[in-house]
Amino acid sequence: MFNNFDGKVVLDNLHFLIEGMQTTLLLTVVAIIGGLLLGTLLALARLSPFKTLSFVAGTYVNFFRSMPLILVIFWFYFLVPHILGRPVGGFYSVLVAFVLFEAAYYCEIMRAGIQSVRQGQIYAGQALGLTYQQNMRYVVLPQAFRNMIPILMTQAIILFQDTSLVYVVGIKDFLVSADLVANRENRILEMFTTVAIVYFVICLSGSLFIRRLQEKFNL
Amino acid sequence: MIQLQDVSKWYGDFQVLDTCSTAVSKGEVVVVCGPSGSGKSTLIKCVNGLEPFQKGDITVDDVSVGDKATDLPKLRSRIGMVFQNFELFPHITVAENIKLAQLKVLNRNEAEAGQKAMQLLERVELADQADKFPAQLSGGQQQRVAIARALAMDPIAMLFDEPTSALDPEMINEVLDVMVELASDGMTMMVVTHEMGFARRVANRVIFMDEGRIEEDCSKDEFFDSQRGDRAQTFLSKILHH
Ligand SMILES: Nc1ncnc2c1ncn2[C@@H]1O[C@H](COP(=O)(O)OP(=O)(O)OP(=O)(O)O)[C@@H](O)[C@H]1O
Ligand SMILES: [Mg+2]
Numbered sequence: 001m002f003n004n005f006d007g008k009v010v011l012d013n014l015h016f017l018i019e020g021m022q023t024t025l026l027l028t029v030v031a032i033i034g035g036l037l038l039g040t041l042l043a044l045a046r047l048s049p050f051k052t053l054s055f056v057a058g059t060y061v062n063f064f065r066s067m068p069l070i071l072v073i074f075w076f077y078f079l080v081p082h083i084l085g086r087p088v089g090g091f092y093s094v095l096v097a098f099v100l101f102e103a104a105y106y107c108e109i110m111r112a113g114i115q116s117v118r119q120g121q122i123y124a125g126q127a128l129g130l131t132y133q134q135n136m137r138y139v140v141l142p143q144a145f146r147n148m149i150p151i152l153m154t155q156a157i158i159l160f161q162d163t164s165l166v167y168v169v170g171i172k173d174f175l176v177s178a179d180l181v182a183n184r185e186n187r188i189l190e191m192f193t194t195v196a197i198v199y200f201v202i203c204l205s206g207s208l209f210i211r212r213l214q215e216k217f218n219l
Numbered sequence: 220m221i222q223l224q225d226v227s228k229w230y231g232d233f234q235v236l237d238t239c240s241t242a243v244s245k246g247e248v249v250v251v252c253g254p255s256g257s258g259k260s261t262l263i264k265c266v267n268g269l270e271p272f273q274k275g276d277i278t279v280d281d282v283s284v285g286d287k288a289t290d291l292p293k294l295r296s297r298i299g300m301v302f303q304n305f306e307l308f309p310h311i312t313v314a315e316n317i318k319l320a321q322l323k324v325l326n327r328n329e330a331e332a333g334q335k336a337m338q339l340l341e342r343v344e345l346a347d348q349a350d351k352f353p354a355q356l357s358g359g360q361q362q363r364v365a366i367a368r369a370l371a372m373d374p375i376a377m378l379f380d381e382p383t384s385a386l387d388p389e390m391i392n393e394v395l396d397v398m399v400e401l402a403s404d405g406m407t408m409m410v411v412t413h414e415m416g417f418a419r420r421v422a423n424r425v426i427f428m429d430e431g432r433i434e435e436d437c438s439k440d441e442f443f444d445s446q447r448g449d450r451a452q453t454f455l456s457k458i459l460h461h
Contacts, residue, residue: 118306120302120304120306121306123264123269123300123302123306124300124302124306124307124308125308126269126292127269127298127299128295128296128319128320128324128368128369128372129292129293129295129296129320129324129325130292130319130320131292134323134324139308142310142311143308143309143310
């Protein structure tokens with residue numbers, strides 16, 4: 001089987017594979033940004049003194065954290081077009097699923113980040129006359145975010161890997177593209193080895209980058 | 220200027236403040252001292268409403284701190300506060316620390332706020348540190364920036380909570396000097412400190428607290444010279460022979 005290992009199939013289908021990778025990266029980036037924004041709002045809600053608000057946010061987080069991602073993907077794939085009453089394309093449904101799912105995890109990260117900011121800093125902001133919202137925005141959140149950078153990035157790497165689950169609804173991400181090529185050209189070993197190497201290299205570089213960041217900024 | 224009327228506060232069952240009453244008039248410097256855990260920090264945090272209290276009332280410039288209808292952020296913006304651990308914002312520069320509340324609370328424009336920041340940094344002799352981050356400064360320098368940050372709001376009174384007790388001994392004086400100058404400029408000040416030298420130099424009155432109560436509230440001369448309650452005496456002899 002290894003005797004006729006032919007790397008040329010990768011080069012021949014490079015364009016197709018790159019398109020797949022673009023889908024993977026787009027999903028990852030949008031899910032990170034959307035998830036982080038929504039997650040931060042959820043964290044603020046969870047920590048807010050308004051009981052109802054914090055209860056709703058808490059329920060949301062616990063709900064999504066007890067669902068397997070693959071189920072959420074499936075669910076939104078069928079649900080989103082149904083809610084909107086028109087087909088929106090699998091990609092957008094899946095995007096919504098990822099943002100909502102990731103938000104639950106980013107919420108917990110940001111919540112820990114906000115709680116890592118010392119009480120004295122909050123007093124200092126208050127003593128200067130900042131309102132609750134201003135204190136959050138200018139004093140607490142920037143520090144919370146900074147403290148959480150390593151964990152946020154680790155979560156991003158996990159997310160990058162998790163996007164491959166979109167194969168269940170047939171979206172052509174990197175993995176699905178490679179699978180298509182593999183079957184069409186009957187080069188299964190070559191294609192999946194390539195996929196493994198690409199994922200490995202990207203995730204490893206990400207991890208190394210995080211470690212350097214931690215060392216450099218003493219995070 | 221600042222009035223406390225029978226202020227009591229509990230943490231659960233534990234009473235931290237027990238019917239504390241006192242007043243600080245305009246231009247007066249009042250030093251608060253007492254053993255650890257006696258409620259000094261709690262008392263001073265009640266003055267600008269950082270800590271809520273359950274009984275009694277506090278007014279600052281005739282505005283009630285305990286009243287639900289009071290705009291606390293607005294009131295706080297008129298009272299400067301300096302903390303034991305400086306509490307400069309670590310993610311922004313020294314100049315930005317001094318500008319932040321000027322811009323967001325007083326709605327000054329960038330030029331005004333920047334000018335005020337530089338003027339105050341010069342006053343505390345740190346103009347050359349404006350673009351550094353707090354972590355790059357010594358403790359004494361950080362505390363002087365913290366004082367400048369509070370003064371940038373043009374406060375009507377200043378609260379200090381043990382401003383020198385986190386400092387290495389050789390840095391204590393640079394901070395005390397700024398405070399002495401402030402006092403001689405006529406600033407109304409309430410200062411929690413064990414620096415009895417400072418109290419002797421600039422205090423008008425000294426308050427001694429123990430177990431949540433104000434045990435002594437008298438003029439500086441009375442406090443240092445005359446007959447005192449036992450605990451105040453014991454405590455004083457401890458810190459004076461320190
Ligand atoms: N958040 C809190 N919950 C419960 N008890 C508290 C809380 N904050 C302070 N206390 C208690 O209230 C008492 C008074 O505390 P406070 O910090 O006002 O004392 P202090 O006089 O400033 O002491 P120190 O000289 O150590 O700063 C202490 O016994 C402390 O343990
Ligand atoms: Mg204290």
